Amino acid sequence: MSQTSQTSQPGENLVPTTLSTVLTLAGVTLKRLGRGKALGIGGLLTALPILYAFAVRARHVPSAPGDLFYASLLLLTMLPAMFVGASIGEEIEERTSTYLWSRPIARWAVLAGKLCALVPIVIALLVGGWYAGIRIWTDAAPSAVSCVALAAGCIAASLVAAGIATVVPKHGMALTIGYLLVDLSIGAIPFSLNELSITNQARLLANFDGSPVTVTPVIAMAVVAGLWGLVGFARIRRLEA
Amino acid sequence: MSIVVADSCSKWYGHVLGVSDVSWKLGGGIVGLLGPNGAGKSTLIKMMGGLLQPSRGSLTVYGRSPFHDVAVRRRIGYAPEHEATWDELSALELVTAMARLAGVPAGKADKAAKDALAQMGMIAAMHRRVRGFSKGMRQRTKLATAIAHDPDFLLLDEPLTGVDPVARVDIVERIKQLGAAGKTIVVSSHVLYEIEALTSDIVVIYRGQVLAEGNVYEIRRLIDRHPHRIRVECDQPRAIATALAPEDHVARISFERGGLVVETRDPDRCYDQIAQAVLARSVTVSALSSPDNNLGAVFEYLTGDGGRR
Numbered sequence: 105m106s107q108t109s110q111t112s113q114p115g116e117n118l119v120p121t122t123l124s125t126v127l128t129l130a131g132v133t134l135k136r137l138g139r140g141k142a143l144g145i146g147g148l149l150t151a152l153p154i155l156y157a158f159a160v161r162a163r164h165v166p167s168a169p170g171d172l173f174y175a176s177l178l179l180l181t182m183l184p185a186m187f188v189g190a191s192i193g194e195e196i197e198e199r200t201s202t203y204l205w206s207r208p209i210a211r212w213a214v215l216a217g218k219l220c221a222l223v224p225i226v227i228a229l230l231v232g233g234w235y236a237g238i239r240i241w242t243d244a245a246p247s248a249v250s251c252v253a254l255a256a257g258c259i260a261a262s263l264v265a266a267g268i269a270t271v272v273p274k275h276g277m278a279l280t281i282g283y284l285l286v287d288l289s290i291g292a293i294p295f296s297l298n299e300l301s302i303t304n305q306a307r308l309l310a311n312f313d314g315s316p317v318t319v320t321p322v323i324a325m326a327v328v329a330g331l332w333g334l335v336g337f338a339r340i341r342r343l344e345a
Numbered sequence: 346m347s348i349v350v351a352d353s354c355s356k357w358y359g360h361v362l363g364v365s366d367v368s369w370k371l372g373g374g375i376v377g378l379l380g381p382n383g384a385g386k387s388t389l390i391k392m393m394g395g396l397l398q399p400s401r402g403s404l405t406v407y408g409r410s411p412f413h414d415v416a417v418r419r420r421i422g423y424a425p426e427h428e429a430t431w432d433e434l435s436a437l438e439l440v441t442a443m444a445r446l447a448g449v450p451a452g453k454a455d456k457a458a459k460d461a462l463a464q465m466g467m468i469a470a471m472h473r474r475v476r477g478f479s480k481g482m483r484q485r486t487k488l489a490t491a492i493a494h495d496p497d498f499l500l501l502d503e504p505l506t507g508v509d510p511v512a513r514v515d516i517v518e519r520i521k522q523l524g525a526a527g528k529t530i531v532v533s534s535h536v537l538y539e540i541e542a543l544t545s546d547i548v549v550i551y552r553g554q555v556l557a558e559g560n561v562y563e564i565r566r567l568i569d570r571h572p573h574r575i576r577v578e579c580d581q582p583r584a585i586a587t588a589l590a591p592e593d594h595v596a597r598i599s600f601e602r603g604g605l606v607v608e609t610r611d612p613d614r615c616y617d618q619i620a621q622a623v624l625a626r627s628v629t630v631s632a633l634s635s636p637d638n639n640l641g642a643v644f645e646y647l648t649g650d651g652g653r654r
Binding site: 118119120124125128129131132135136139140198199200202203204205206207208209210344345 | 391394395397398415416417418419421423425427429431434438443445447448449450451474494500
């Protein structure tokens with residue numbers, strides 16, 4: 105869809121730029137999130153790895169960052185679904201999107217605005233919980249690469265959520281959680297099928313076994329997430345109210 | 346130039362028909378889309394607003410496809426029929442965001458939103474969250490979101506639904522003011538008197554088809570198989586009936602308490618002949634009215650068995 109008018113018609117010279125659209129939608133999304141319940145629930149869920157770290161520290165369990173990382177991956181199956189999947193799904197299902205489709209904006213910018221607002225929140229919560237948990241358990245900061253791996257997992261899982269929510273808005277959150285739980289299970293199986301698992305690639309990238317760091321997990325995650333992102337952006341272009 | 350041109354435009358939702366083979370042009374002014382629930386009014390409005398694309402045929406607004414052409418949507422203001430909005434926001438935040446998304450620059454969006462809310466009588470409540478609004482306040486806020494970017498063409502889908510009578514009168518006046526300011530406005534409703542209060546230019550939609558269009562009188566002329574009724578309240582109904590009975594345009598005469606009702610296929614001629622009969626036979630007339638000038642009667646005709654295509 106064009107963002108500029110082809111011919112000069114009265115009133116058409118004020119079509120918003122894509123940047124302005126994305127920023128406006130990101131701002132609105134953050135305001136709505138801040139005034140809803142999702143952020144509080146997300147915060148409580150994020151506290152689970154921290155509580156786990158307190159518990160194992162109190163019982164003097166030897167540190168095993170991989171275990172805590174797995175707990176964070178479990179949260180990865182929920183938080184992107186709660187934030188991204190629910191936000192996009194509700195927008196379409198509750199028909200507030202009709203206001204947006206009637207505006208002179210590119211539809212993909214709606215998805216981009218939501219992702220710009222919500223992905224950093226998901227990353228902050230998950231990586232923050234992981235960081236705090238490791239600090240509590242080991243008195244040391246987690247490795248930078250493990251934080252990057254978790255952040256990359258958040259981005260990939262958010263794109264999965266966006267894709268699923270545009271296709272099945274009514275059940276966007278539930279189906280995303282289901283998909284990511286299956287993803288977690290597939291990642292645990294010792295066959296090449298686990299290459300398709302976002303959570304498995306995040307674990308490989310985090311590199312807890314000390315093997316040389318490679319970009320292969322990033323590429324694999326990017327391919328899977330990119331496909332879901334394409335589904336989302338293609339679907340939203342054709343969505344009708 | 347026509348603002349909206351629909352050419353053999355159809356829309357299906359799977360196997361469900363929304364709009365069927367509509368060919369229609371909209372010139373300007375306030376136009377009422379009238380039809381029962383499920384007639385296809387909202388579908389037509391959504392296609393004009395760029396929310397839906399026709400399954401077959403074409404529909405253009407200002408010569409362009411509103412679904413595909415971003416720029417033409419800048420000239421359109423749309424207020425949907427449903428109540429759902431971004432309820433977590435205040436009315437001012439909501440309208441400002443919508444103005445920004447319609448292309449109003451950041452520095453001017455706040456003022457544009459306040460002006461729109463003031464036009465809709467919502468200034469006092471503009472800092473309150475939409476979540477706590479009554480239906481009337483929601484409708485006004487929706488209208489403010491539609492007008493904040495000063496569009497040329499407004500699409501108002503059921504703007505009076507659920508509104509109390511006092512608010513209804515107020516909203517009707519505000520919509521009329523927008524029409525008087527030169528906006529082209531399409532208003533839909535399934536309630537006859539709501540449309541009637543706004544405009545005499547109507548398009549009647551039924552079962553996805555444009556059944557008739559024009560003003561009430563033009564529509565009335567389209568359906569000559571349904572006689573126009575004239576009620577005469579007088580002291581000598583039989584005298585008038587005797588004078589009119591031989592005329593070929595008179596389809597039926599019925600007597601009511603204190604008068605009679607004449608059904609005619611030529612209202613102008615009939616009015617003349619009633620006047621002549623009154624003068625010739627010294628009849629005292631207390632009231633002369635036409636039930637068919639009310640949209641309700643026209644709608645009944647058009648959507649009744651005889652009016653169906």
